[in-house]
Amino acid sequence: MAQAKPESECRPRGRPPVRSDEETKRIVFEAARHAFAVDGYAATSTEALARAAGISTKTLYRLFPGKAALFEAMCADRLEQLLSAVDLQAGDEVDIETGLRAALLACADIALDPEVVALQRMVLQESAAFPDLAANFYKNGISRTATALAKWLRVRVKKQLIVLDDVDEAAGMLMGMLASAPQRAAIYGGISLPSRKDIERRVRNCATLFLNGCRVTSA
Template identity: 85%
Template structure:
């Protein structure tokens, strides 16, 4: 004979607990990243995004005024999460070259993240029809990464460990040196993104070039 379940085993009755808006937004962001990367921005409708996320279009429009607002929020959310993992150490216990390598590695991890590169590829494909996509990506991603690195460089200048006239320009140069070529190779040439080992080797080379230069010392 079946026995009654104990009170601790009873399932709660009534309507299931609803998801919060923030949880729903994350589901929409995940669906949008995949849809945009596979089908492109222009070919992806809000109805398709709602279907992929398992919500109604009414709910989608309540959370985001339109597809452009969704794209901007998606980029900001993803890059915010990646940037939160970018720890550019600037304390007295870290030697300048080790600190620069760590900073450049953090920036390279962001710039060469497969999802970030996929977004860039999609933006390039649709930039003529939707120029605001590139501006959004630049503001929320590229510019913020350079600002974070410039902040780290500025601390090193104040500590008199390096001498730079324009830290913002130097930060852009460093990010370009460590990430631009692999990005272009992946986006335009279809070449796989570099492995972790290759990224670390590139970071070491860039740090050495920046700190020591490559001009041969005369005898």
């Protein structure tokens, strides 16, 4: 009969793995997105955020100086998904219309995301008491989305696939056409956000309307 191993040999050696700050930040972002969207900015305390993320308040303050800094970082992190998605469509393997649809769909996935729209609703409700909240949301949300799309359009202008006098203005117009009406309907009218099928149809229509006005035609 085999002898049982001593307890010291069965127990894992060494200290338990320590979670990195980046991993902890992602957990905090997830907890914060849910808490801000459900309870609002003013009603959400740093203690509640730390508890929801499973960390101490001391750790939370070490990662973020305060609740405003956490909100700003959370919005910036959410928009990185958009920037990556748009950048992936910068190659030459697709035609201009297919590429524009892909870029717009990436924008719509962020602008019409239920959590993002819920955060936008919260910002509008609390902007009077916390004006910096609205400014940060614009800088890290609305503005960055249009900037990413403008970057995509600028490459196509340089390749002489489209002609635009003001690329940044055109990007803002495209974003408005794509997302503003559904956002307003959801925030002010209580209407459900469009389904994936409806978003894809809206993307196709926006791309067609846009390109019919700026596509380069042969002489």
